[in-house]
Amino acid sequence: MSIDLSQFFEVFFEESFEGLDAMEAELLNLVPGEEDLETINTIFRAAHSIKGGSGTFGFNSVSDFTHVLETLLDQIREGKRELSAEHVNLLLKSVDCLRELLRSLQAEQEPNLAEAIDLRIKFEQILGVNQADNHTAEVDANPVQLALNTYQIDFKPHRHLFKTGNEPLYMISELAELGDLETQAFSNEIPEIADLSVEDCFLSWRFFLNTAKTESAIREIFEWVEDDADITIALCGGLFAEDDTQITALDTTEINLNSTPAAVNVAAVKPIKKSTAIKASTPVAESTSIRVGIDKVDSLINMVGELVITQAMLSQIGQQEITEATIASLQEGLAQLAHNTRDLQENVMRIRMLPISFVFSRFPRLVRDISQKLNKQVELKLLGEQTELDKTVMEKISDPMVHLVRNSLDHGLETVAQRLAAGKDPVGKVTLNAFHQGGNIVIEIMDDGQGLNTAKIKQKAVANGLVSEADELGDDEINELIFMPGFSTVDEVSDISGRGVGMDVVRRNIQSLNGSVEVSSAAGVGSTFTIRLPLTLAILDGQLVRVAKHTYIIPLISIVESLQIDISKVSRVGKDLDVLRLRDEYIPILRLYSIFNHPGAIETLDKTLLVVVESDNQKIGLLVDDLLSQQQVVIKSLEANYQKVDGVSGATILGDGRVSLIVDISGLIKLSGLRKPGSQELIIESQANLEAS
Numbered sequence: 001m002s003i004d005l006s007q008f009f010e011v012f013f014e015e016s017f018e019g020l021d022a023m024e025a026e027l028l029n030l031v032p033g034e035e036d037l038e039t040i041n042t043i044f045r046a047a048h049s050i051k052g053g054s055g056t057f058g059f060n061s062v063s064d065f066t067h068v069l070e071t072l073l074d075q076i077r078e079g080k081r082e083l084s085a086e087h088v089n090l091l092l093k094s095v096d097c098l099r100e101l102l103r104s105l106q107a108e109q110e111p112n113l114a115e116a117i118d119l120r121i122k123f124e125q126i127l128g129v130n131q132a133d134n135h136t137a138e139v140d141a142n143p144v145q146l147a148l149n150t151y152q153i154d155f156k157p158h159r160h161l162f163k164t165g166n167e168p169l170y171m172i173s174e175l176a177e178l179g180d181l182e183t184q185a186f187s188n189e190i191p192e193i194a195d196l197s198v199e200d201c202f203l204s205w206r207f208f209l210n211t212a213k214t215e216s217a218i219r220e221i222f223e224w225v226e227d228d229a230d231i232t233i234a235l236c237g238g239l240f241a242e243d244d245t246q247i248t249a250l251d252t253t254e255i256n257l258n259s260t261p262a263a264v265n266v267a268a269v270k271p272i273k274k275s276t277a278i279k280a281s282t283p284v285a286e287s288t289s290i291r292v293g294i295d296k297v298d299s300l301i302n303m304v305g306e307l308v309i310t311q312a313m314l315s316q317i318g319q320q321e322i323t324e325a326t327i328a329s330l331q332e333g334l335a336q337l338a339h340n341t342r343d344l345q346e347n348v349m350r351i352r353m354l355p356i357s358f359v360f361s362r363f364p365r366l367v368r369d370i371s372q373k374l375n376k377q378v379e380l381k382l383l384g385e386q387t388e389l390d391k392t393v394m395e396k397i398s399d400p401m402v403h404l405v406r407n408s409l410d411h412g413l414e415t416v417a418q419r420l421a422a423g424k425d426p427v428g429k430v431t432l433n434a435f436h437q438g439g440n441i442v443i444e445i446m447d448d449g450q451g452l453n454t455a456k457i458k459q460k461a462v463a464n465g466l467v468s469e470a471d472e473l474g475d476d477e478i479n480e481l482i483f484m485p486g487f488s489t490v491d492e493v494s495d496i497s498g499r500g501v502g503m504d505v506v507r508r509n510i511q512s513l514n515g516s517v518e519v520s521s522a523a524g525v526g527s528t529f530t531i532r533l534p535l536t537l538a539i540l541d542g543q544l545v546r547v548a549k550h551t552y553i554i555p556l557i558s559i560v561e562s563l564q565i566d567i568s569k570v571s572r573v574g575k576d577l578d579v580l581r582l583r584d585e586y587i588p589i590l591r592l593y594s595i596f597n598h599p600g601a602i603e604t605l606d607k608t609l610l611v612v613v614e615s616d617n618q619k620i621g622l623l624v625d626d627l628l629s630q631q632q633v634v635i636k637s638l639e640a641n642y643q644k645v646d647g648v649s650g651a652t653i654l655g656d657g658r659v660s661l662i663v664d665i666s667g668l669i670k671l672s673g674l675r676k677p678g679s680q681e682l683i684i685e686s687q688a689n690l691e692a693s
Contacts, residue, residue: 016102051066065097100112158229178213182208218233428447454475517531537635545609547593551628553661565580636653646667647667
């Protein structure tokens with residue numbers, strides 16, 4: 001019986017990515033000269049598992065590459081080679097390389113082998129040094145004798161091979177005598193037991209031979225079976241070519257990664273250089289699976305059981321004659337159904353919740369690499385790693401957090417000399433903290449660096465025309481300017497980041513998750529970026545409002561307050577913009593009926609209600625006919641089910657079956673033109689004129 005191995009691919013990829021995460025975490029804990037044997041063994045076992053699994057599924061680009069780093073790890077754990085900082089850096093780069101290879105294979109794309117080839121050369125150079133040390137006399141006498149090449153040999157016997165008196169085992173033994181041999185056996189053509197014949201050969205092999213011998217020596221072993229097997233021999237590469245000239249990269253093979261040896265077309269090609277054009281790959285699809293604790297599954301099963309019992313009770317009541325007693329029982333049953341449904345909803349949402357440690361785990365490596373590049377000493381502190389949030393939110397918050405951390409490292413923390421001169425600990429600290437607050441999750445990125453330079457920020461803002469020299473702004477207001485599009489205080493673009501460069505993108509990405517970001521800073525003390533996000537994107541706490549005959553939903557997280565309009569505090573700015581003086585602020589009034597083109601709405605200001613909302617640190621008032629209820633709604637993507645609509649972030653289905661649109665506050669501000677150049681200046685100018693009068 002043949003087995004379709006593709007059904008196990010996703011499990012293999014998940015376990016491999018987990019193995020790579022474990023390798024990376026343990027490598028970051030390694031200190032050359034103080035390494036723990038168990039840590040080395042953990043790294044080796046993870047690499048060995050990935051190599052074995054990839055070989056089983058025919059992902060030879062992964063198994064071949066993992067073999068060389070596994071060899072180095074094996075020598076280190078057996079005490080044959082001392083661990084160095086160079087080894088740790090190379091192994092970390094290999095983890096990144098393997099991750100990219102696996103992502104390409106997971107997306108069913110041809111992997112880019114250029115980096116794997118470069119890294120494999122470096123591994124073989126390290127391993128080759130040890131071999132040369134063992135043969136110093138031979139090296140001095142004749143360096144050509146130590147020239148090593150790696151050959152890939154595909155050997156697929158014809159079914160009748162045994163009947164010719166030949167035995168593959170003997171050929172494998174002879175190959176092993178030529179050098180270091182790795183063997184892969186393929187058994188996918190073995191038939192069901194009823195069709196199995198002991199006189200037929202169903203196996204095939206792929207060998208990787210690292211040897212100083214020539215290709216002709218290898219062919220001699222197979223010369224007796226050339227007519228009874230499919231044999232291909234290709235040079236994969238080595239430290240030296242046969243003429244003793246150093247080669248720049250390993251030769252590669254053109255292989256269908258999912259093929260059996262019968263379909264393999266092996267051909268040596270020219271060495272790949274870094275300038276070689278690589279075919280662009282499409283983005284890798286996000287993971288579509290999630291691992292769930294058994295306790296969450298058990299709780300879900302219990303909730304379903306309760307729901308089934310309630311459904312049975314309601315069915316029984318429905319078969320009875322309608323009386324006052326049955327009506328009371330029906331009401332009780334419906335209340336129980338609502339309770340069960342709410343519990344079921346909460347338990348289903350818990351399944352999507354994962355600890356934020358899945359995001360935090362990438363930052364130790366990031367901090368290590370960047371601090372080495374900047375020659376800074378940095379300590380990373382992680383708090384609240386078990387705080388849970390929705391998997392979708394977690395996937396989308398990762399990139400903004402990376403940008404903020406990179407900024408803290410590059411322009412927040414001082415150099416060792418600067419910190420010592422300021423009387424600080426030479427080791428800078430970056431802290432990531434996560435905690436729940438109400439129905440949201442709060443993530444803080446803190447550093448104890450030099451803080452934001454408010455004087456320089458204002459100077460740049462004045463130069464860019466964002467504010468005037470005469471404007472009196474507090475430190476917090478000045479710091480908020482870094483989120484303006486294209487704003488930067490750096491004089492030179494850094495290849496890592498620049499405090500302020502791209503901060504508008506960070507804020508926009510966070511707002512797309514219905515979240516917010518703000519910054520606080522103190523000179524010489526440090527900076528804190530605070531991100532607030534909903535726990536999930538699947539469900540929204542919303543305020544239902546009526547506009548003409550239509551019902552819209554405004555996210556509660558965006559609402560500042562709701563009020564009746566005092567017409568005496570409303571002034572006209574420009575041609576068609578009204579502003580409401582609310583305490584010390586002027587709030588632009590947006591008429592939803594006009595934006596969404598709904599006739600029949602109440603247009604008289606003092607007979608309507610104003611919902612004051614905030615986005616991008618800007619407040620606006622939305623004019624509505626009436627406030628309805630507040631409720632949780634399930635968000636449906638409008639773009640996926642219809643098309644993108646400006647000013648609308650999604651839709652939901654109400655209890656009466658009607659579709660209601662969810663207002664996108666940031667998009668609404670943009671749609672209204674309040675973000676156009678000069679719009680804010682007009683409001684500020686009008687505010688000054690009104691106050692003067």
